[in-house]
């Protein structure tokens with residue numbers, strides 16, 4: 001299959017999942033995860049009309065996205081991987097959305113950088129729904145108070161929550177937990193679901209899904 005066909009297939013499956021869940025068509029955004037793929041491999045997706053992309057490393061993104069953004073207007077770039085505070089300046093300069101805010105230090109670094117660069121990014125708080133020690137994200141119990149700190153004290157625009165469920169577990173309960181935490185925290189958006197489970201995520205209320213290998217192929 002060509003990239004265009006795989007992209008069309010993912011879009012069709014999202015539309016079916018929206019319909020089956022009784023949700024409005026187009027209510028779920030597709031974030032095409034292009035990590036490890038180079039500009040020439042990403043360009044066909046842009047040519048096929050895709051505009052929202054996700055990357056997990058700041059440095060890798062700096063090598064390909066400034067050029068791709070210059071070629072096409074309306075590209076929206078999401079950081080979906082861990083962010084170190086010493087990379088906050090680069091991240092604010094390149095990305096439009098950061099989905100991995102998960103501790104006070106990084107929230108403060110982003111607030112300071114956005115002020116300095118006079119740029120306002122939309123942010124998501126990453127939640128470690130499975131409390132996995134090796135995984136980034138704030139603990140579920142701490143989520144509402146952390147969102148409040150970001151919004152009220154640091155004046156950050158927190159759009160929603162993001163999670164990556166444990167690889168070996170049924171993702172449904174993790175998606176349900178993220179939706180519950182979003183309500184408790186007063187945020188609207190839910191970034192959840194990847195190639196293996198994005199239709200399930202749509203059923204649980206995802207407002208965006210992050211799909212990589214189903215579009216670009218195996219990494």
Ligand SMILES: *Cc1c(COP(=O)(O)O)cnc(C)c1O
Pocket residue numbers: 033035056080081164193194195196210211212213214
């Ligand atoms: C790589 C990645 C994805 C996409 O994973 P696929 O299984 O290739 O769809 C989604 N979210 C995050 C945070 C990732 O790092």
